[in-house]
Amino acid sequence: MRGKQKADLLQGTLDLLILKALSLGPMHGYGVGQRIMQMAEETLKIEEGSLYPALYRLEEKEWIKSEWGISENNRRARFYKLTPAGRKQLNIEEENWQRFVLAIGKVLRTA
Numbered sequence: 219m220r221g222k223q224k225a226d227l228l229q230g231t232l233d234l235l236i237l238k239a240l241s242l243g244p245m246h247g248y249g250v251g252q253r254i255m256q257m258a259e260e261t262l263k264i265e266e267g268s269l270y271p272a273l274y275r276l277e278e279k280e281w282i283k284s285e286w287g288i289s290e291n292n293r294r295a296r297f298y299k300l301t302p303a304g305r306k307q308l309n310i311e312e313e314n315w316q317r318f319v320l321a322i323g324k325v326l327r328t329a
Contacts, residue, residue, distance in 0.1 A: 232272045233281075234312070236273065237282075243299075244299035245298065247269060251263075276304070277298070279307075
């Protein structure tokens with residue numbers, strides 16, 4: 219790959235990425251998107267229009283929880299953190315992803 223190209227997300231992977239980012243510690247919504255971009259070495263960018271609905275969905279599933287706090291730039295922000303159920307789901311999602319990657323690899327290696 220030449221340079222840093224942005225990759226599109228497969229449907230369903232955003233939850234996994236958010237859970238993984240929050241496994242490293244609590245943060246506000248914007249920070250979650252930034253952390254994912256950093257972990258992906260700037261090859262993924264999560265748009266706010268996708269990120270916040272996903273955060274709300276994960277909170278409804280009780281995989282994450284939020285509370286209001288003050289961000290590093292002194293603004294009121296909602297901070298998210300992984301719940302025990304979210305940590306368990308992260309393990310399930312990581313295992314599912316590994317199986318998916320192996321299956322796709324097998325298809326691509328077929329002559």
